[in-house]
Amino acid sequence: MLSRIAESLFWIGRYVERADDTARILDVHVQMLSEDPWAAEDLACRSLLTVMDHPVEPGTGLVDRAHVLRVLAHDQLNPSSIAGSLVASRENARRAREIISTELWECLNTTRNQVSGSIRLARPHDYFSWVRERAAIVAGLMDSATSRDATWHFMLLGRSIERADMTARLVTTQTRLGHAGPGWTTLLRSCGAYESYLRVYRGIASDERAAGFLLLDRLFPRSIVCALESAEACLRELEPEGRHGVSDDARRELGSVRASLEFAPLEEVLEDLPAAMERVQRACSRASDAIKQRYFPSAAATTWVGEAL
Known part of the structure; x- marks a missing residue:
């Protein structure tokens, strides 16, 4: 392509x-x-x-x-x-x-x-x-x-990175406004997540659980972790990994910030939620730049080899 x-x-x-x-x-x-x-x-x-x-x-x-x-x-x-x-x-x-x-x-x-x-x-x-x-x-x-070929993977990759970034921004707006903001229930409804959230927690609502759902739920497609996992899966399909770790800078950025959310206690993430969401946004930005350098070189030099281009 x-x-x-x-x-x-x-x-x-x-x-x-x-x-x-x-x-x-x-x-x-x-x-x-x-x-x-x-x-x-x-x-x-x-x-x-x-x-x-x-x-x-x-x-x-x-x-x-x-x-x-x-x-x-x-x-x-x-x-x-x-x-x-x-x-x-x-x-x-x-x-x-x-x-x-x-x-x-x-x-x-x-x-x-x-x-x-x-x-x-x-x-x-x-x-x-x-x-x-x-x-x-x-x-x-x-x-x-x-078709689930490179066409699909590039579109899904763009959608997943943007979704992780924008969900982080949505969470940040509520965190910055605090009690003056719309509230976590309203944010869940805006993402279409309210009913899924109620099924997971049996109708028991709390701000901490709502925030954790939007950040960490692996099965809800608009959560940050699910979007990051989707982006990583697309990158693996576009360039299968080798035997010696991850060499793809974009995958490294996305995997690192996903692990920082998944493996840290939720209480620690919520204590400084704006900083955590800023890390997600920066990781998405760096991953986008790495994807551009890897797959969309804007100033690729033309190299002549003998009479062949």
């Missing part, structure tokens, strides 16, 4: 997952501000923008939910926003048009057209619901119409 095709597949997975998870985070945030008239809107919005890597400089005046929606939901030139991610996913699908299925291409193309249309004028909750539905359709088409 050409490196440019592999890179496009990787970023299709990442961008669609980014749009989905950003919609989930914003839905929780906007709902919290709407339901709590005493919420410190400026502090909550600044904290969220900081977690999402869009910090606001001090002294810039009041930061409200309209500013957050403009930056993280509707800015099509910002690849970190929902609209920007959906536009970017379509552009990557265009570059990999000969590889992906017709149904997946049509879905991404339609989504890109709709995000520039009347849906941007919808109420925030309706907009976020639409984004989650479109991301679910993309995921379903990926699962049902893609």
Whole structure:
């Protein structure tokens, strides 16, 4: 597979997952501000923008939910926003048009057209619901119409790394806001994890168990550990391991941070949860860089050997 095709597949997975998870985070945030008239809107919005890597400089005046929606939901030139991610996913699908299925291409193309249309004028909750539905359709088409070869593994690899990173950001928003945040039950619902959580713990709810579920549950696909394991499995399929340890830098980064979560007592992880989530985000970033250097060299030199390229 050409490196440019592999890179496009990787970023299709990442961008669609980014749009989905950003919609989930914003839905929780906007709902919290709407339901709590005493919420410190400026502090909550600044904290969220900081977690999402869009910090606001001090002294810039009041930061409200309209500013957050403009930056993280509707800015099509910002690849970190929902609209920007959906536009970017379509552009990557265009570059990999000969590889992906017709149904997946049509879905991404339609989504890109709709995000520039009347849906941007919808109420925030309706907009976020639409984004989650479109991301679910993309995921379903990926699962049902893609051979389990390198095409599948690169898309799943991108999706898994992005999911681990965004779940860490979701947990960080709750940790930073504390009692002023939406609460762990609301976060579980935003991830579609509430019913699974109740089945595991027989209906006994607590903040510590909810946090542990989102971090460590190996069977729930949106937990950090499950997403990291999925990414590692993709890397093993793309380049099987040798006999002498792990030589893949991306696998080393992901495996190291996964082990730091799995083998540390949960109480120790929860004591300094923001730092643990920052380690996850940094590991995902370094793994992404390592994958780029290994599979998507942007400035590969052309080497001539005799008369052959």
